[in-house]
Amino acid sequence: MMIRIKRLDHVQICIPVGKEEEARAFYTDLLGFTEIEKPNSLKGNGGLWYKVGDVELHIGVENREGYNSKSHPAFEVEDVFGARRYLEEHGVPTQDEKPIPGVIRFSFRDPFQNRIEFLQKVSCLDE
Numbered sequence: 678m679m680i681r682i683k684r685l686d687h688v689q690i691c692i693p694v695g696k697e698e699e700a701r702a703f704y705t706d707l708l709g710f711t712e713i714e715k716p717n718s719l720k721g722n723g724g725l726w727y728k729v730g731d732v733e734l735h736i737g738v739e740n741r742e743g744y745n746s747k748s749h750p751a752f753e754v755e756d757v758f759g760a761r762r763y764l765e766e767h768g769v770p771t772q773d774e775k776p777i778p779g780v781i782r783f784s785f786r787d788p789f790q791n792r793i794e795f796l797q798k799v800s801c802l803d804e
Contacts, residue, residue, distance in 0.1 A: 757797035
């Protein structure tokens with residue numbers, strides 16, 4: 678049997694317990710992600726869910742002491758340079774990533790030290 682993946686459904690990252698409003702200020706207000714309602718069976722766990730393009734971003738809560746992982750979601754954006762400028766203008770430090778042919782990319786950390794990558798795919802002539 679071969680497992681056949683249809684698509685990526687969601688990515689989960691985590692924030693400290695009780696920081697949902699701070700996460701909402703970053704993900705809803707700054708990044709413009711669309712918050713969606715969590716199922717009733719999961720609401721007691723805390724956290725937030727978002728619809729980002731055709732993928733969901735689930736933000737769970739956990740003890741985050743000393744956390745600084747390389748794990749991350751990567752979102753393809755239409756204007757990677759404009760997105761980077763926007764974040765930096767709003768005080769979010771960004772970081773260059775190692776080059777990948779056909780991809781312009783950078784990363785940043787949310788207020789909870791989750792790494793997030795924004796990228797734009799380009800033809801080799803556009804680089």
